[in-house]
Amino acid sequence: MAEMLKLGLVLMLVALVAAVALGLVNSRTAPIIAEQKEMEKQEAMRQVAGNLSPGDSLRFDSLTVSGLPNPYYSVDSFLRVVKVSVPPDTSGVGYVFIAYGKGYSSTVQTMVAADMQGRIAGTTILYQQETPGLGANVTDPSKLIGSFTGRGSVGILLAKDGGEIDAITGSTITSRAVTNSVREGLEAMEEAGLFAPGALTGDEDLPQQPPCDDVGSSAGNDVTGTADTDSTAAEGGNE
């Protein structure tokens, strides 16, 4: 009985010291981490929005677009769009939004800048935890996200799904998540009427592309298609 108490006491002491140490460090680092995240976002926004216009001083206004069919648990059902304008002219040069796509092992966050006609002006990956060496290559601007530039929502579809965008080799799930989430974001903005009338948008004569409705489930049914090692097993490097 006495020994039991002693063992329990030792364990409690060890856990207590660990908890206090972690708590102290966390209270110091948490605000710094949060601040860095925010700065990173601002920086990325400036970077992608810089492609919209050469102006140094850009103004960012928040808007909210409702009704985006969102399959991702971690995001609310609104698309948060930021309108970019060059003061003093407030009519706007374009929009910036964050697209969330459920990839292989994380929800990939892509920051997208679109011009007033609904064409992509720039993209950058804000957050991803995909397989190093495979899906993590999505951050490489020369691979997937670079090929979005200049396209409207109609053109943003993987070659495997009938579009023209080449997926990253060995990482179809990640590529598809990013591609579809970017397109869905643009489509939601088109529906909300944010883009200039008569612009290069998808809703004129083309019907909605079927694959865009099932991003959530498409991760699992990818085994067909070209056999370039893109199936689920191929990305099994993450534990």
Add this chain to the structure above:
Amino acid sequence: MSLMKDLTRGIYRENPIFKLALGMCPFLAVTTSVENAIGMGAAATFVLICSNFLVSLLRNLIPSKVRIPCYIVIIATFVTLVDMVMNAYVPDLHRSLGIFIPLIVVNCIILGRAEGFANRHPVMSSVADAVGMGVGFTLAMIVLASFRELLGNGTWLNISILGTAYRNQPLLIAILAPGAFILLGFILGFFSILEKRRGGGR
């Protein structure tokens, strides 16, 4: 003198990967590129040194019946501390290593050395052992990662080696999970032959 022995043991004689076959799961998972291998190796070595130091320091205070939970708490605490501190103060490094840091907890080299060495040896030799094991682990990861990155991507440490013609059609399996097992098999076979040549193994 024996301190030197503790230091070098992990590098070849008892290399955690090639000889003890410890820590296979992060080893196979993150050796897709040399950069990742170095990052994971450095992070694991740091935690290994800290945990060996503390376990050795407390070896007479912790009753043997509850030693394993205590070690796990110590290791997990260090890993979390490293994660938070790096996230706050070296965000760039943290971003490239982000996925590996939580993986250190499941690295059985660290628990293995705490249980198998540090709880029976004085602080100095435990730290020496941790350094040796960490370096051995890192070197082993660099070896496998070099093969995988070179064959699977045509590069070494992101420097193009095999030219664009190869890089357009690389031996992709090397960078995928099965390739890790196949190449590991070759490397272990190589070490086994080496051992035999030296005089019949053990």
